[in-house]
Amino acid sequence: xxxxxxxxxxxxxxxxxxxxxxxxxxxxxxxxxxxxxxxxxxxxxxxxxxxxxxxxxxxxxxxxxxxxxxxxxxxxxxxxxxxxxxxxxxxxxxxxxxxxxxxxxxxxxxxxxxxxxxxxxxxxxxxxxxxxxxxxxxxxxxxxxxxxxxxxxxxxxxxxxxxxxxxxxxxxxxxxxxxxxxxxxxxxxxxxxxxxxxxxxxxxxxxxxxxxxxxxxxxxxxxxxxxxxxxxxxxxxxxxxxxxxxxxxxxxxxxxxxxxxxxxxxxxxxxxxxxxxxxxxxxxxxxxxxxxxxxxxxxxxx
Amino acid sequence: xxxxxxxxxxxxxxxxxxxxxxxxxxxxxxxxxxxxxxxxxxxxxxxxxxxxxxxxxxxxxxxxxxxxxxxxxxxxxxxxxxxxxxxxxxxxxxxxxxxxxxxxxxxxxxxxxxxxxxxxxxxxxxxxxxxxxxxxxxxxxxxxxxxxxxxxxxxxxxxxxxxxxxxxxxxxxxxxxxxxxxxxxxxxxxxxxxxxxxxxxxxxxxxxxxxxxxxxxxxxxxxxxxxxxxxxxxxxxxxxxxxxxxxxxxxxxxxxxxxxxxxxxxxxxxxxxxxxxxxxxxxxxxxxxxxxxxxxxxxxxxxxxxxxxxxxxxxxxxxxxxxxxxxxxxxxxxxxxxxxxxxxxxxxxxxxxxxxxxxxxxxxxxxxxxxxxxxxxxxxxxxxxxxxxxxxxxxxxxxxxxxxxxxxxxxxxxxxxxxxxxxxxxxxxxxxxxxxxxxxxxxxxxxxxxxxxxxxxxxxxx
Numbered sequence: 001x002x003x004x005x006x007x008x009x010x011x012x013x014x015x016x017x018x019x020x021x022x023x024x025x026x027x028x029x030x031x032x033x034x035x036x037x038x039x040x041x042x043x044x045x046x047x048x049x050x051x052x053x054x055x056x057x058x059x060x061x062x063x064x065x066x067x068x069x070x071x072x073x074x075x076x077x078x079x080x081x082x083x084x085x086x087x088x089x090x091x092x093x094x095x096x097x098x099x100x101x102x103x104x105x106x107x108x109x110x111x112x113x114x115x116x117x118x119x120x121x122x123x124x125x126x127x128x129x130x131x132x133x134x135x136x137x138x139x140x141x142x143x144x145x146x147x148x149x150x151x152x153x154x155x156x157x158x159x160x161x162x163x164x165x166x167x168x169x170x171x172x173x174x175x176x177x178x179x180x181x182x183x184x185x186x187x188x189x190x191x192x193x194x195x196x197x198x199x200x201x202x203x204x205x206x207x208x209x210x211x212x213x214x215x216x217x218x219x220x221x222x223x224x225x226x227x228x229x230x231x232x233x234x235x236x237x238x239x240x241x242x243x244x245x246x247x248x249x250x251x252x253x254x255x256x257x258x259x260x261x262x263x264x265x266x267x268x269x270x271x272x273x274x275x276x277x278x279x280x281x282x283x284x285x286x287x288x289x290x291x292x293x294x295x296x297x298x299x300x301x302x
Numbered sequence: 303x304x305x306x307x308x309x310x311x312x313x314x315x316x317x318x319x320x321x322x323x324x325x326x327x328x329x330x331x332x333x334x335x336x337x338x339x340x341x342x343x344x345x346x347x348x349x350x351x352x353x354x355x356x357x358x359x360x361x362x363x364x365x366x367x368x369x370x371x372x373x374x375x376x377x378x379x380x381x382x383x384x385x386x387x388x389x390x391x392x393x394x395x396x397x398x399x400x401x402x403x404x405x406x407x408x409x410x411x412x413x414x415x416x417x418x419x420x421x422x423x424x425x426x427x428x429x430x431x432x433x434x435x436x437x438x439x440x441x442x443x444x445x446x447x448x449x450x451x452x453x454x455x456x457x458x459x460x461x462x463x464x465x466x467x468x469x470x471x472x473x474x475x476x477x478x479x480x481x482x483x484x485x486x487x488x489x490x491x492x493x494x495x496x497x498x499x500x501x502x503x504x505x506x507x508x509x510x511x512x513x514x515x516x517x518x519x520x521x522x523x524x525x526x527x528x529x530x531x532x533x534x535x536x537x538x539x540x541x542x543x544x545x546x547x548x549x550x551x552x553x554x555x556x557x558x559x560x561x562x563x564x565x566x567x568x569x570x571x572x573x574x575x576x577x578x579x580x581x582x583x584x585x586x587x588x589x590x591x592x593x594x595x596x597x598x599x600x601x602x603x604x605x606x607x608x609x610x611x612x613x614x615x616x617x618x619x620x621x622x623x624x625x626x627x628x629x630x631x632x633x634x635x636x637x638x639x640x641x642x643x644x645x646x647x648x649x650x651x652x653x654x655x656x657x658x659x660x661x662x663x664x665x666x667x668x669x670x671x672x673x674x675x676x677x678x679x680x681x682x683x684x685x686x687x688x689x690x691x692x693x694x695x696x697x698x699x700x701x702x703x704x705x706x707x708x709x710x711x712x713x714x715x716x717x718x719x720x721x722x723x724x725x726x727x728x729x730x731x732x733x734x735x736x737x738x739x740x741x742x743x744x745x746x747x748x749x750x751x752x753x754x755x756x757x758x759x760x761x762x763x764x
Contacts, residue, residue: 054415055418248516266719267723
């Protein structure tokens with residue numbers, strides 16, 4: 001990609017100059033090909049083989065067999081469903097909305113409140129995934145913190161890790177990831193000129209109206225970028241779910257990364273596992289295309 | 303690792319993402335530099351699993367290291383534990399053995415996976431060494447078969463085994479009117495005792511038997527296979543080399559689990575689906591007197607020894623053991639399943655001779671005795687099993703070692719982990735009441751057919 005970019009930019013210059021100017025890029029290109037492009041190509045290749053970690057020596061090219069297995073398996077269908085549920089609930093709705101609300105509230109809070117709130121929210125973001133997962137496991141566990149609190153105030157105990165595990169991991173992911181959206185939105189909101197909002201107030205717009213018609217449209221590009229980043233991040237969340245539920249019970253929180261890991265490393269089907277990872281990559285690609293398209297429409301309205 | 307797609311984005315974002323990708327890759331690769339003796343004949347690399355708070359093997363092996371280096375001047379024994387849980391250990395080990403650059407010289411292999419690793423060509427046969435090794439005659443016949451592949455060659459030397467049976471709390475059973483030397487003769491006796499406990503002693507789990515996916519292999523072995531192998535049926539027909547589906551034993555075993563969970567004789571489904579349930583039972587509930595009967599492994603008392611996870615001085619007075627009965631008491635009357643670990647030499651080892659010297663040393667009488675006592679293992683050497691110091695070391699050693707003649711090793715061939723997973727799925731759908739027994743059994747049959755392909759046979763009489 002970088003090479004073509006350079007070539008395109010230097011179209012009118014002699015080739016030798018282009019080459020000389022390209023030299024400083026060479027180490028980066030080599031490193032990227034060895035460490036990024038190579039593994040990705042190898043992953044694409046192995047998705048079409050029956051490569052396994054154990055149980056058979058060598059591997060054969062099996063064409064689309066892995067994808068056929070996936071698309072005819074009920075487990076895979078459920079896993080795509082859980083992946084999308086997890087992404088929509090925890091990223092697109094949860095992190096995005098909570099992040100925006102926090103950013104808006106913090107704008108009007110005092111400096112002390114801002115410092116305390118951001119320290120707490122960013123604290124969750126700073127924690128390693130596994131630690132966050134363990135905290136939520138301890139919180140939701142049947143004899144965990146939440147049930148002690150509930151019984152303390154006379155309410156019946158909850159059982160969400162067993163009854164709705166995908167919701168439990170989604171809540172944990174909102175908690176952990178909100179800081180990112182909050183920071184992006186705080187930065188974006190601070191760029192919104194006060195005068196425009198004040199002008200809207202002068203024109204008689206209420207708080208709500210100002211927010212919907214002035215503030216949000218002005219930060220829409222940050223919203224789209226943020227949505228894309230958190231969607232891609234959330235699609236590949238593994239550690240949090242693995243720590244809390246291992247994809248269970250009864251696979252009811254088995255998102256694609258968890259499912260692919262199980263197939264590749266617990267059932268030793270590396271080929272099948274990488275095929276699933278490719279499917280995940282395609283889903284991520286679809287989401288990013290949607291967001292990029294939305295951004296482009298913004299830039300050049302038809 | 304899944305890289306995020308980047309298209310149409312500006313060069314700057316691409317560069318940023320690439321930098322992140324590179325960071326992630328270096329982070330993943332950080333641990334890959336160990337292992338591998340790199341063609342150095344003066345070094346023997348030994349890989350084993352290190353996990354949790356137990357340092358028994360580390361202590362044992364560091365003793366062996368001193369002796370080995372004394373007996374082989376100029377050779378260093380490089381102990382390289384992989385710190386990981388069981389499944390991750392298997393994966394890391396397999397990845398190490400794949401390449402001559404990273405392959406250790408000696409590996410600690412679970413019998414659960416050894417057949418599949420043999421089929422993958424990771425290990426070398428030891429028959430030439432074993433034929434000229436007098437000590438091999440002291441190993442029991444079942445143990446000699448533990449690492450024997452379908453090609454008839456032996457690829458590893460077991461260092462101990464385990465057996466499974468019924469643990470019970472004598473105090474609780476006494477309250478339910480059962481004797482201290484209680485011994486169920488068939489499945490009904492088990493259920494009757496559990497019902498008696500449920501009626502007489504509220505607040506305890508009458509009969510703990512594992513089920514569901516959360517516990518993984520513990521469900522398959524301690525739970526389901528302990529039942530199935532007592533019905534006269536089997537998972538795998540060794541003679542025709544085919545997986546058995548549709549047996550009456552399979553549905554009977556599921557029905558037994560259904561009865562236990564339906565009548566609330568066992569843990570709640572939610573409890574048993576917790577991946578840590580087996581530790582909760584042996585480290586908290588049993589010492590607290592909250593479990594009456596539990597089908598579990600010979601190693602459980604390990605937890606109660608001084609300095610381990612849940613020291614419990616009175617355990618040998620409170621806890622009794624009984625063998626697991628067959629379904630109706632049919633011959634041989636009792637059933638047990640065995641696993642265990644072995645020492646093997648990877649094909650990619652570049653110091654196989656010294657590796658064998660290490661295995662010989664670690665597998666002699668004296669070292670087995672030391673290891674079996676330290677780690678509450680069931681001996682695979684007859685001369686260790688009868689050693690007075692072994693029998694005196696733990697009051698249950700004698701009982702669990704006595705199950706060795708009737709025990710069964712799992713058919714741990716390449717597809718076993720996936721079939722075992724299907725067993726767990728079947729038990730889970732039955733104990734949670736998601737499906738009835740015939741549906742669960744049918745799902746299992748279909749899955750096994752799709753996993754094992756042609757190597758499947760339908761049980762006779764069904």
